Amino acid sequence: MPGPPLREDITCDVCIIGGGYTALWTANFLKAADRGLNIHILEADYAGAGASGHNDGFVTPTIGHSLGALVTRFGVDRAKLGYAAVGKSMLELARFCTKNGIDAELEPAGYYQVAADTDQIRLLERDLEIAARLGAQSGLDLLDSRAARDKIDSPGIKAAVKVGGALINPHRLARGLFRTVTAAGVHVHEQTRATNVEAVPGGHRVTTPHGRVTATKVLYATNAYQHQFSEFRRKVVPVWSYAAVTQPLTDEQLRQVHWPDREGFVEAGNFIVFGRLTAQNRLLFGGGRANYHFRRDMDEGRHIDNQQATAALRGVLARYFPAWRDVPFSHTYGGCVAITREVVPHVGSLGDGRFYAHGYCGNGIALTHTAGKSLRDLILERDTSYSNLLFVKGKEKQFPPEPLSFLGAKAVTSVLAAQDRHPRLIKRQLI
Incomplete structure (x- = not known):
């Protein structure tokens, strides 16, 4: 059953809209980087209710739709770096489940x-x-x-x-990840739909039916639902x-x-x-x-x-x-x-303390783990290999x-x- 909704006004460092893999991995990596960060996640249903918990369970190295399209668009060198990062995520995902006692029914046969x-x-x-x-x-x-x-x-x-890859129970992974980040001190408000985001002094205010969240940084992590926010209306389609x-x-x-x-x-x-x-x-x-x-x-x-x-x-x-x-x-x-116009995912910043990730094209289990690291470094203003991967801060065509x-x-x-x-x-x- 979903947990209780947000019923008060709060202030925090990072507010994440959406409760799937992107949100949970990013919160996990942010907390590991800075235990003092106050992070609140707003989820309209329950954590993992969307594609994160209901996909087909293939843990793949694929970035976007196809290997050929990626190499054609970005070249061999950048594609190689991207695939290496996602390959590392596949290994770390398995270790994460073992370390945190998550029975995600992972089968490493590929x-x-x-x-x-x-x-x-x-x-x-x-x-x-x-x-x-x-x-x-x-x-x-x-x-x-x-x-x-x-x-x-x-x-x-x-x-x-x-x-190379694995098979997994996506719902079990999502719920295990949810339990891990909440145990680390991340606040997850289920049954809490974000209805509006507006700029305020020092950050942004996210409105929900029963409370408001004022945050220095905001992350849009709703993937196929991202188009429901005007900034992304024509950048991603379901x-x-x-x-x-x-x-x-x-x-x-x-x-x-x-x-x-x-x-x-x-x-x-x-x-x-x-x-x-x-x-x-x-x-x-x-x-x-x-x-x-x-x-x-x-x-x-x-x-x-x-x-x-x-x-x-x-x-x-x-x-x-x-x-x-x-x-x-x-x-x-x-x-x-x-799906994005380029048929590759996009991770980036709107330039005013708001960040986003979307468009995994059906290959998001391992890739969201990698994207979570990229978002961590963007939010913490770090210039790293993850904040410069081929799908980060790129030009995006609109539909x-x-x-x-x-x-x-x-x-x-x-x-x-x-x-x-x-x-x-x-x-x-x-x-």
């Missing part, structure tokens, strides 16, 4: 990038070439169909590349992604598919398809076409249950695991992914106003879907 056809094999080969340019070790090898099926026995997998979870597989059902090390898999393409086993031996899988709704509509009542998406996911299950094609779903769900934003999203989505179906007709990497 995951496979997989190809379902010859065109996707070419995409994997391209990424291997880019990874080599970034200095990746020789352990990155392309497995042919036979070798790949020895790892995950799926007829849908024609080739695969092992990627797109809907869907997934399904089966009933727990029986021992007999598990024996039907050879999957000895339980790695996850992610299909190459613009609109990815992914799958993994949970700690309870449920099959979680999802992906497919991502939809943007007019005027950034995030109404869960209208969009969280999508019959068309569910039917498509049933088809994905049959394609990858025909032996499990009739296993009942325990539930299906949709959620919003935050056009409606209805152009909606029409543009429809057009881009159609082109990306066409490229996934006919990659030889559209060879240039679009995102």
